Amino acid sequence: MKEILMVFLALLLAGGISSAGAQESAPPPDTGTLVVTPAPAPPAPVTNLNAKDKPNDHGAGVVVTWTPSADDVVGSTRVFGYAILRAATPEGPFLERGKVPIGEGVFEDQGSLDEVSPDYMADHVDYYYKVRVISPDTTVYADSEIFGPVQCFGQWFNTNKLPVLIFVLCFTTLAIFFITHARRGAELYIRPLAGIEAVDEAIGRATEMGRPILYVLGLGTAAEIATIASFTILGRVAKKVAEYQTGIIVPCYDPIVMTVAQETVKASYLDAGRPDAYNEDMVYFVTQSQFAYVAAVNGTMLRELPATNIYMGKFFAESLILAETGALAGSIQIAGTDEVAQIPFFVVACDYTLIGEELYAASAYLGREPVLLGSLKAQDYAKAAIMIMAVIGFVAAIVGWDWYVNLFNVPSN
Amino acid sequence: MKRQIPLALVFIFGVILIIQYFVPHEKSEWIFEFLMDWIYIIGIFALALGIWSLIRVSWDKIRLRRENWQYSVVALLGLTAMIFFGFDYFRNFFNAAGLQNFMFRHFFDYVMIPIQSTMFSLLAFFIASASYRAFRARSLLASLLLLAALIVMIRFNPYFGPLTAYLEQTASWLLNVPNLAAKRAIVIGVGLGIVATALKVILGIERAYLGKD
Amino acid sequence: MSTARRTSLIILAAVIILFLVSWFAKFSAVQNTGAPFGISVRDGFYITLAAFCSLAIFSFLYKDNPYYKFAEHLFVGISAAYWMCVGFWSTFVGNFIPKVSRTLSDFFEVPFKSFDIFYFIPLILGILLLLRLSNKYGWLSRWSLAFIVGTTAGLNLIRYLRSDFISQVSNTFVPLVVDWEGIDAFFSDFSLAANGQFIMILGNWVVFIGVFCGLVYFFFSKEHKGFFGTASRVGVWVLMITFGASFGYTVMGRVSLLVGRLTFLFGDWLGLID
Numbered sequence: 081m082k083e084i085l086m087v088f089l090a091l092l093l094a095g096g097i098s099s100a101g102a103q104e105s106a107p108p109p110d111t112g113t114l115v116v117t118p119a120p121a122p123p124a125p126v127t128n129l130n131a132k133d134k135p136n137d138h139g140a141g142v143v144v145t146w147t148p149s150a151d152d153v154v155g156s157t158r159v160f161g162y163a164i165l166r167a168a169t170p171e172g173p174f175l176e177r178g179k180v181p182i183g184e185g186v187f188e189d190q191g192s193l194d195e196v197s198p199d200y201m202a203d204h205v206d207y208y209y210k211v212r213v214i215s216p217d218t219t220v221y222a223d224s225e226i227f228g229p230v231q232c233f234g235q236w237f238n239t240n241k242l243p244v245l246i247f248v249l250c251f252t253t254l255a256i257f258f259i260t261h262a263r264r265g266a267e268l269y270i271r272p273l274a275g276i277e278a279v280d281e282a283i284g285r286a287t288e289m290g291r292p293i294l295y296v297l298g299l300g301t302a303a304e305i306a307t308i309a310s311f312t313i314l315g316r317v318a319k320k321v322a323e324y325q326t327g328i329i330v331p332c333y334d335p336i337v338m339t340v341a342q343e344t345v346k347a348s349y350l351d352a353g354r355p356d357a358y359n360e361d362m363v364y365f366v367t368q369s370q371f372a373y374v375a376a377v378n379g380t381m382l383r384e385l386p387a388t389n390i391y392m393g394k395f396f397a398e399s400l401i402l403a404e405t406g407a408l409a410g411s412i413q414i415a416g417t418d419e420v421a422q423i424p425f426f427v428v429a430c431d432y433t434l435i436g437e438e439l440y441a442a443s444a445y446l447g448r449e450p451v452l453l454g455s456l457k458a459q460d461y462a463k464a465a466i467m468i469m470a471v472i473g474f475v476a477a478i479v480g481w482d483w484y485v486n487l488f489n490v491p492s493n
Numbered sequence: 494m495k496r497q498i499p500l501a502l503v504f505i506f507g508v509i510l511i512i513q514y515f516v517p518h519e520k521s522e523w524i525f526e527f528l529m530d531w532i533y534i535i536g537i538f539a540l541a542l543g544i545w546s547l548i549r550v551s552w553d554k555i556r557l558r559r560e561n562w563q564y565s566v567v568a569l570l571g572l573t574a575m576i577f578f579g580f581d582y583f584r585n586f587f588n589a590a591g592l593q594n595f596m597f598r599h600f601f602d603y604v605m606i607p608i609q610s611t612m613f614s615l616l617a618f619f620i621a622s623a624s625y626r627a628f629r630a631r632s633l634l635a636s637l638l639l640l641a642a643l644i645v646m647i648r649f650n651p652y653f654g655p656l657t658a659y660l661e662q663t664a665s666w667l668l669n670v671p672n673l674a675a676k677r678a679i680v681i682g683v684g685l686g687i688v689a690t691a692l693k694v695i696l697g698i699e700r701a702y703l704g705k706d
Numbered sequence: 707m708s709t710a711r712r713t714s715l716i717i718l719a720a721v722i723i724l725f726l727v728s729w730f731a732k733f734s735a736v737q738n739t740g741a742p743f744g745i746s747v748r749d750g751f752y753i754t755l756a757a758f759c760s761l762a763i764f765s766f767l768y769k770d771n772p773y774y775k776f777a778e779h780l781f782v783g784i785s786a787a788y789w790m791c792v793g794f795w796s797t798f799v800g801n802f803i804p805k806v807s808r809t810l811s812d813f814f815e816v817p818f819k820s821f822d823i824f825y826f827i828p829l830i831l832g833i834l835l836l837l838r839l840s841n842k843y844g845w846l847s848r849w850s851l852a853f854i855v856g857t858t859a860g861l862n863l864i865r866y867l868r869s870d871f872i873s874q875v876s877n878t879f880v881p882l883v884v885d886w887e888g889i890d891a892f893f894s895d896f897s898l899a900a901n902g903q904f905i906m907i908l909g910n911w912v913v914f915i916g917v918f919c920g921l922v923y924f925f926f927s928k929e930h931k932g933f934f935g936t937a938s939r940v941g942v943w944v945l946m947i948t949f950g951a952s953f954g955y956t957v958m959g960r961v962s963l964l965v966g967r968l969t970f971l972f973g974d975w976l977g978l979i980d
Contacts, residue, residue: 087561099650105539108618116499120927126640136517138517138518138519138521138522139518139519142595156578158633185531193519197863203519212688218571218609234517234518234519234520235516235517235518236516236518237515237516238515238516238665241514241515243633244514244864244867244868244872245515245870247871248863248864248867251688251689251692251867252692255689255692255693266590268927269927269928269929270926270927271926271927271928271930272497275611301854301858302702302851302854303853303854303855303857303858303859304693304858304862305686305687305690305859305862308690308694308699308701308702308855309686309690311701311702312699312701315701316659324934331526334540334543335539335540335541335546335853336539336541336835337839338527338542338546338849339542339847339851340702343703343704344704344786346704347704355645361550361553364546364550365542365543365546365547365550365780365783366546366547367543367547367785367786368543368785368786369609369781369782369785369788369791370609371608371609371612371613371780371781372608372609372781372782372785374517375612375763375777375778375781375782376778376782378766379770379774379775379778380940381558382769382770383561383770392517392780397613397616398612400619400620401612401615401616401619402618403623404619404622404623405619407622407626415813418687420676420679420680420682421952423679423949424949424950424952424953425623425950425953427638427949428623428624428626428627428638429623429626429627429947435682435684435945436680436682436686436924437682437685437686437924438691439677439686439745439752439923440686440689441686441926442691443699443701444867444926451693452693453699453927454925455689455692455693455698456689456927457927458689459685459686460926460927460928463681463685463921463924463925466681466757466871466875466921467918467921469872469875470875470878470879470914470917470918471934472508472876472883473876473878473879474879474880474882474914476879477879477880477881477882478881478882478883485693485757485876486880488872488875488876488879490868490872490873490875495845495848495856496848498848498852499849499851499852500852501846501903502849502852502853503852503853503855503856503859504856505856506853506856506857506860506861507856507857507860507863508860510856510859510860510861510864510876510914510936511860511861511864512711513860513862514864514890519798521770524760528857530825531827531828531831531853531857531876532828532854532857533797533801534797534798534801534802534825534828534832534833535791535828535832535835535850535853535854536797536800536830537793537794537797538831538832538833538835538836539792539835540789540790540848540932541790541836542836542838542839544786544787544790545839547782547783547786549913552961555951559776562774564775564778564779565779567776567779567780567943568779568782568783568784569776569783570779571779571780571781571783571784571788572783572784572786572788573783573912574784574787575783575784575787575788575791575854576787576790576791579787579788579790579791581789590881592791592792592795597791599752599789600784600788602752602756603752603753603756603759604755604759604780604781604784605781605784605785605788605900606756606780607756607760607970608759608760608763608777608780608788608930609781610760610963610966610967610970611759611763611764611946611967612784612923613963614963614964614966614967615766615767616963616964617958617960617961617963617964618767618964620953620956620957620960620961624829624953624957626941627746633943634942634943634946635833635946637797637943637946637947637950638947638949638950638953639950641946641947641948641949641950641951641954642949642950642951642953642954643737643819643950643954644951644954645950645951645953645954645955646954646957646958661891663960664728664951664954666909666953667716667906668868668951668955669909670913670915670916671912671944671947671948671951672947672951672952673916674912674913674915674916674917674944675916675920675941675944675945675948676832677874677877677913677916677917677920678916678917678919678920678921678923678924678944678945678970679876679920679924679945680870680874681870681871681875682921682924683745683760683869683870683922684866684869684870684871685870685871687863687866687870688863688866688867688871689862690800691859691863691866692835692863694855694859695856695859695860695863699795702851703848703851703852703854704848
């Protein structure tokens with residue numbers, strides 16, 4: 081009996097130990113208990129938030145600046161970036177205007193002046209800004225204090241363009257000074273220009289050969305400066321042509337250039353005392369298509385066989401075609417253009433070439449008018465000033481005078 | 494009156510455009526776009542003037558039976574045909590369907606473009622003939638021109654063996670250094686010339702474009 | 707009939723026959739691709755026309771001839787009308803009409819934008835320009851011209867001052883010595899590599915001297931004598947090197963234009979190139 085009782089107690093004891101162990105190894109069944117993990121702390125917000133109208137623009141622009149979050153340090157994973165929010169009232173709703181990466185402390189809120197655009201940003205209207213520090217967990221962020229109201233508006237003077245204004249005023253003053261100086265009778269020297277000196281000789285040659293002169297004003301419009309300079313030269317050439325009783329052919333690319341050229345040539349014939357010799361068909365419009373114009377002028381060169389070809393104005397890829405065809409026709413060729421890319425072709429293919437600025441100087445050289453000579457003097461003084469500025473610039477580049485170099489950095493628009 | 498008003502207009506609009514550059518305000522931008530639009534619109538009337546001149550000159554040639562008058566007929570026929578197609582055989586005179594007219598497009602694709610491209614390709618022959626005529630070492634300047642052109646032309650030629658790399662570097666240096674220097678000098682001079690001439694035009698000193706009374 | 711005239715007629719006959727043969731050949735080639743009869747005839751004609759126009763222009767290289775004259779005059783007439791049509795529809799109807807009249811906008815089937823009375827000013831200026839054709843009132847066209855010239859002069863003055871003057875001067879500010887660490891370091895690290903110190907210093911000096919001497923060359927109001935004359939001569943040398951280099955640089959580009967045309971003739975027309 082005693083033995084059976086002891087076995088029974090041992091069995092009970094063993095069952096109790098095993099059930100206690102099973103209780104420890106297997107969790108009790110889930111009864112809906114909430115497990116709370118501590119939430120990550122939001123990053124530190126930005127400080128010193130400021131917003132002001134974007135300077136030197138047409139409006140619809142605000143520059144927002146701030147001191148980055150204290151948690152925005154190298155190696156930190158608490159800050160992912162910044163979002164800039166804007167609202168029309170301090171109460172909101174705040175809408176995101178853009179994001180910047182970590183380390184940044186400035187954002188340009190650029191809207192549109194177009195009322196129908198979804199990005200429309202009216203001038204002289206209050207805006208309120210705040211900057212949100214974003215963490216990798218998008219539900220965790222920190223907003224700054226609200227800054228505002230701030231208004232945007234267009235400026236009436238772009239201060240970044242002040243150097244250009246200074247140069248314009250200086251050059252204008254210089255030009256007016258020398259023009260006045262020249263008008264008072266001061267002698268102004270101008271160095272010889274081989275291309276222009278050759279014009280008289282070329283017209284004489286044409287007269288002896290009984291062949292006309294071909295004058296090509298280029299592919300510019302009447303408002304191009306090179307074409308305006310060419311009109312002056314055309315006037316002188318036409319006057320000489322009228323005096324020598326030679327023919328002149330002026331095929332035009334632009335209709336307005338044609339009207340001006342007709343007036344210029346007609347006036348030259350009047351000045352030369354030979355109005356009867358003027359024929360309106362001397363100056364005619366061809367077409368406003370580049371290569372159609374070239375095809376027509378080439379044909380004219382080979383049919384009329386002009387003794388002299390004068391190319392003065394704006395030329396492009398067709399410059400070599402014209403010059404080579406003229407050479408084939410056996411003409412003397414004098415060219416002048418301000419298109420830098422075409423000057424090598426004229427230099428190679430023509431007998432005389434006016435390079436760049438020489439085209440503009442040619443009108444002063446031909447007429448010797450005090451006003452034109454005075455302006456040329458002003459240009460030379462401006463070049464001298466450039467050389468001095470360049471020398472100072474070299475020194476500035478070595479010693480690190482960035483302020484001097486920045487004076488010449490002007491925005492393009 | 495015949496010259497004073499145009500000179501005043503030149504001055505006024507010249508100064509407006511100069512001031513406009515310095516004023517970033519929206520109204521200034523509006524003025525700029527406005528004036529540019531005006532120039533394009535006036536340009537169409539100028540084009541009409543040019544077409545009239547072309548027709549008149551061609552017609553006079555035909556009427557007076559001048560030399561090569563037959564080709565003026567071709568020019569006028571081409572002009573008329575293109576206008577006819579450009580206005581969609583005058584069926585769609587009042588919309589731009591003519592620009593999509595298949596004959597208009599075919600004349601553009603199969604006459605204008607081939608002739609234009611061929612004219613452009615003539616440059617290959619002319620550049621060779623210009624080189625042949627000009628590249629003679631007659632003087633120091635001509636020799637410099639010739640040498641620089643030769644180095645740049647043959648820089649990618651693999652037949653010079655070990656010299657090829659040096660040629661390439663020399664050509665690259667020529668294009669990036671003295672080329673840059675001279676072009677800069679030319680561009681500065683041209684810029685000054687343009688500024689001076691523009692100033693003379695605005696101030697009424699340069700009046701050649703107005704012609705004479 | 708003279709020999710020259712007989713020769714011309716024979717050449718003309720040959721050209722016409724060749725044209726017809728080419729047309730037929732191209733028509734067959736297009737039809738073999740499955741195109742309908744009408745399309746084949748049309749495409750065959752146009753490709754042949756394009757090829758003959760190209761050859762007519764190439765014939766100019768031999769000498770002026772009736773085929774070149776024909777192509778030239780055809781090109782002049784067609785191109786003048788083309789730009790007139792495009793200009794009328796895109797600028798006049800596209801840009802002007804929608805800003806002056808809703809009725810006209812509906813008439814020309816373009817969307818009306820808004821009425822702007824100021825757009826009548828370019829209309830008036832344009833009509834004044836057309837008065838150029840009148841002997842009595844032609845002087846009024848100067849008003850339109852004055853507007854265009856004045857506007858462009860003002861625009862060019864500022865644009866070229868900034869881009870061709872100020873920017874160019876600013877770009878000339880390069881240091882005359884680069885990465886200078888003393889004479890010993892200069893000679894010990896001496897190399898002719900393109901990004902080496904020596905080449906960079908040489909380059910900057912050449913740019914400086916080239917710009918300086920080039921500007922001296924363009925001095926007009928001082929005689930080129932003495933130091934000035936020497937600097938001017940150096941400027942001319944630099945200019946000549948530039949012109950030679952620029953000329954050589956464009957040669958390959960020009961040849962590629964010819965390659966393009968020959969590809970059309972041998973490929974699209976004759977079918978000799980795949």
